[in-house]
Every structure is written in structure tokens, then in C-alpha cells.
Amino acid sequence: xxxxxxxxxxxxxxxxxxxITCSHNNIATNDYITWYQQxxxxxxxxxxxxxxxxxxxxxxxxxIPADRKSSTLSLPRVSLSDTAVYYCLVAAYSGAGSYQLTxxxxxxxxxxx
Amino acid sequence: DGGxxxxxxxxxxxxxxxxxxxxxxxLNHDAMYxxxxxxxxxxxxxxxxxxVNDFQKGDIAEGYSVSREKKESFPLTVTSAQKNPTAxxxxxxxxxxxxxxxxxxxxxxxxxxxxL
Numbered sequence: 001x002x003x004x005x006x007x008x009x010x011x012x013x014x015x016x017x018x019x020i021t022c023s024h025n026n027i028a029t030n031d032y033i034t035w036y037q038q039x040x041x042x043x044x045x046x047x048x049x050x051x052x053x054x055x056x057x058x059x060x061x062x063x064i065p066a067d068r069k070s071s072t073l074s075l076p077r078v079s080l081s082d083t084a085v086y087y088c089l090v091a092a093y094s095g096a097g098s099y100q101l102t103x104x105x106x107x108x109x110x111x112x113x
Numbered sequence: 114d115g116g117x118x119x120x121x122x123x124x125x126x127x128x129x130x131x132x133x134x135x136x137x138x139x140l141n142h143d144a145m146y147x148x149x150x151x152x153x154x155x156x157x158x159x160x161x162x163x164x165v166n167d168f169q170k171g172d173i174a175e176g177y178s179v180s181r182e183k184k185e186s187f188p189l190t191v192t193s194a195q196k197n198p199t200a201x202x203x204x205x206x207x208x209x210x211x212x213x214x215x216x217x218x219x220x221x222x223x224x225x226x227x228x229l
Contacts, residue, residue: 043220103155
């Protein structure tokens with residue numbers, strides 16, 4: 001399974017754009033890049049996923065270069081409620097239509113007023 | 114109201130006791146998963162099941178057991194063989210057949226298990 005490397009922590013002021021970069025050097029052809037958000041004592045919440053290039057939804061954008069060895073989660077205009085741990089995952093195909101997620105320690109984002 | 118329900122929210126285990134954590138989903142998902150999270154750490158996979166009456170060990174299955182008798186339910190038993198059970202336990206599910214969602218896991222609110 002592909003391992004990921006991301007910064008342990010980041011600080012940002014309210015209203016700024018935050019970019020969290022993750023490296024996944026041994027990603028396989030069938031793997032997807034997925035990001036989750038987790039608040040204390042809650043289950044992780046799916047944010048966004050992508051395979052290549054750029055994906056955007058109502059909460060974030062995901063940028064993936066052509067070699068797919070890294071990805072960047074972009075959160076526009078963060079607020080205090082965005083303070084959480086963000087996990088970069090590679091969803092690895094494990095057969096029979098199923099994917100496995102491998103969680104690292106994530107990036108603890110602290111938004112400052 | 115669709116989702117994944119874990120119960121209880123808090124659970125206490127006595128020495129030598131087996132305890133069972135409940136996980137129910139009404140999302141009609143085929144695959145279900147159990148993870149363990151220790152303070153300041155990521156999630157580690159305990160067991161997963163892709164279909165009823167079948168399940169596979171994850172990275173840290175020792176001291177745990179599961180069953181999958183119904184599609185909606187995937188209970189986890191923490192046995193007395195698990196010597197360090199204090200952790201936050203998370204259940205998740207995913208669709209295998211929905212192409213747009215097949216690699217997205219949806220999580221419950223978790224059960225916090227402590228040893229007395």
C-alpha cells in the first residue's frame with residue numbers, strides 16, 4: 001500500500017487560503033488520492049478525492065500533477081471551524097471492487113483569529 | 114436519516130472481560146470496516162468485510178473478532194487477549210457497486226473504550 005507524507009502541523013489566519021501538500025511516491029495506477037477531515041472525538045469526514053489534474057467541490061480543491069507522486073489540498077478562506085486534522089490517503093484497490101485506506105498521522109491545521 | 118450508527122459512545126472493560134462494539138449502517142453498503150485510533154495517531158485497520166459472512170484481517174487483528182451475519186451490521190468484539198484495548202474505535206462502510214463512491218468510506222461517530 002502506498003504511504004503518504006504530509007506536514008505534522010500548520011497554522012493559518014482566518015480568511016486565508018490554506019494549501020496542504022502530501023507526497024505519495026509509490027502510488028499505483030489504480031489508486032485514488034483522497035482527503036479526510038477529522039475533529040476531536042469524531043469520525044473522519046470525506047472531503048475530496050481525485051485521480052489526476054484538478055478536482056473542485058463546494059469545500060475544497062485538489063491539485064494532482066501528471067506524475068501523481070504528490071497532491072495539494074486547497075482550502076479557500078478558512079474559518080475557525082476548519083481547525084481539524086486533515087488526512088491525505090491513497091485509496092488502494094484491493095480487489096472485488098473494494099479499496100483500502102491507509103491513514104498516517106495527518107496534518108493538524110490550527111486557524112488563528 | 115441515512116448513516117452509520119455506533120454504540121455505545123463510551124464503554125468500560127474490566128480485566129479479563131470481552132466487550133462488543135456495535136456498528137449498524139442503513140446506506141446499503143456492501144463493505145464495512147473497523148479501525149482503532151490511539152491519541153495523536155492515525156487510524157489502523159482491524160478487520161474489514163466486503164460481503165455478508167466473509168471478513169478479512171487488517172493490520173492489527175490480534176485480540177479482536179468480528180462477525181457479518183447481516184449486511185447492515187458488523188459488530189466488533191474486543192477479547193481479553195487484547196492487552197491494551199484503550200482506544201477510540203471507528204466503524205466505516207463503503208459501496209462496492211457505485212462507481213462514483215467505491216473508494217469513499219463513511220465513518221460513524223466512534224466508541225471510546227477504556228479499561229477499568
